[in-house]
Amino acid sequence: MRIALVYNQKKEEATQQILSDDLDEPPSSQGKASPNSPLAPLTLQKPAINQVSDMYAEWDTLETIDAVRAALAEVHDVSLIEADQNAYAKLQEALPDIVFNMAEGFYGASREAQIPAMLEMLNIPYTGSDPLTLSICLDKSRAKEILTYHRIPTPRFYVVNDITEIDNNPVQFPCMVKPLHEGSSKGIYNSSIVRSRSELLREIIIVLERYNEPVIVEEYLDGREFTVAMLGNGNNLAVLPIVEIKFDTLPQGVNPIYSFEAKWIWDRSDAPLDIFSCPASLTPKLKNEIEDICRKAYTILRCRDWCRIDVRCDTEGKPHILELNPLPGILPNPEDNSCFPKAARAAGMSYNQLIQAVLLIAAGRYGLIDISPLPHINN
Ligand SMILES: Nc1ncnc2c1ncn2[C@@H]1O[C@H](COP(=O)(O)OP(=O)(O)OP(=O)(O)O)[C@@H](O)[C@H]1O
Ligand SMILES: [Mg+2]
Numbered sequence: 001m002r003i004a005l006v007y008n009q010k011k012e013e014a015t016q017q018i019l020s021d022d023l024d025e026p027p028s029s030q031g032k033a034s035p036n037s038p039l040a041p042l043t044l045q046k047p048a049i050n051q052v053s054d055m056y057a058e059w060d061t062l063e064t065i066d067a068v069r070a071a072l073a074e075v076h077d078v079s080l081i082e083a084d085q086n087a088y089a090k091l092q093e094a095l096p097d098i099v100f101n102m103a104e105g106f107y108g109a110s111r112e113a114q115i116p117a118m119l120e121m122l123n124i125p126y127t128g129s130d131p132l133t134l135s136i137c138l139d140k141s142r143a144k145e146i147l148t149y150h151r152i153p154t155p156r157f158y159v160v161n162d163i164t165e166i167d168n169n170p171v172q173f174p175c176m177v178k179p180l181h182e183g184s185s186k187g188i189y190n191s192s193i194v195r196s197r198s199e200l201l202r203e204i205i206i207v208l209e210r211y212n213e214p215v216i217v218e219e220y221l222d223g224r225e226f227t228v229a230m231l232g233n234g235n236n237l238a239v240l241p242i243v244e245i246k247f248d249t250l251p252q253g254v255n256p257i258y259s260f261e262a263k264w265i266w267d268r269s270d271a272p273l274d275i276f277s278c279p280a281s282l283t284p285k286l287k288n289e290i291e292d293i294c295r296k297a298y299t300i301l302r303c304r305d306w307c308r309i310d311v312r313c314d315t316e317g318k319p320h321i322l323e324l325n326p327l328p329g330i331l332p333n334p335e336d337n338s339c340f341p342k343a344a345r346a347a348g349m350s351y352n353q354l355i356q357a358v359l360l361i362a363a364g365r366y367g368l369i370d371i372s373p374l375p376h377i378n379n
Pocket of ligand 1: 155176178182183184185186188218219220221222225256257258259310312322323325
């Protein structure tokens with residue numbers, strides 16, 4: 001097939017800036033962070049992360065884009081199209097059989113929908129979810145409203161558009177304060193867990209000012225955390241081996257959350273944290289509960305082909321959906337700790353097999369090829 005790989009490439013200077021400006025020493029020892037451990041006091045200075053330095057955190061590096069290209073090129077004829085403001089004309093001219101979509105888009109809460117919407121207009125098949133699902137999942141409150149309607153557990157929450165709304169808080173402390181529509185832990189720092197009105201006010205102001213977007217305040221769940229890679233559609237939907245986030249590998253004294261510092265500063269490919277356990281050690285009951293809510297969430301939100309779903313347990317050990325990532329990160333280097341490729345490896349799939357499987361699943365959905373069964377997955 002003639003494939004166009006559509007992508008947004010991280011700007012080198014911004015990457016450099018993340019590495020230099022934001023390198024923050026972890027606080028001194030407070031005892032290791034672990035699920036259910038008491039929250040660390042706010043000993044961390046907020047890193048000097050500014051809008052420029054995390055602006056491109058969701059975009060892909062040249063290394064990732066090239067790894068996806070190489071995986072597809074083993075089987076197909078691949079061209080690259082950068083998802084910039086000329087993307088529509090380039091897609092119209094190229095008219096590929098199918099697009100492998102990894103574009104994050106520019107600006108706004110619906111940015112991930114931009115390329116899929118163009119492709120729908122041009123009637124070009126593409127991998128992954130449609131514009132509606134991508135937009136809903138990027139707006140954490142819209143996704144959680146739908147999950148709640150369908151009685152799928154998700155932490156209680158409210159949305160703050162303006163600082164005057166702070167006292168409408170129906171959520172008990174401690175809570176998490178997050179930007180409403182970001183990913184890659186943008187705006188989620190060690191200090192984003194708040195335990196008092198003054199901390200809540202401080203964090204809300206920071207998010208409102210830095211990201212110029214509404215804030216979601218969520219009940220903080222202190223149990224184990226997992227991320228679940230889903231692959232396929234309908235009756236051929238597979239749950240890959242579940243990844244657990246091991247908070248006890250974070251620097252001593254920090255809060256047990258997978259924050260921006262944890263993803264991008266304390267865990268580096270030259271000094272990786274051993275932060276994932278895959279397959280997670282689970283009782284059959286917990287494994288079934290996690291898989292069940294993830295299958296339901298995937299289906300209800302009409303995800304297609306693939307998605308990574310974040311899950312965290314409450315104090316009683318009951319799993320809740322934190323959020324869905326229908327455009328999951330796929331860093332190729334195992335040292336970079338990327339959850340979807342990690343889960344695929346545990347299922348016996350190489351990186352190239354994973355990328356090729358996503359393409360074939362999408363092509364099968366459009367009837368471009370006979371719907372082939374999923375590759376063998378060890379779960
Ligand atoms: N309500 C919550 N209770 C406990 N921990 C939470 C909660 N919300 C977020 N977290 C922690 O913060 C991390 C990042 O939050 P979240 O997944 O919402 O951000 P994101 O930027 O969308 O992440 P991703 O990199 O997966 O796109 C979670 O992995 C979890 O460790
Ligand atoms: Mg997440």
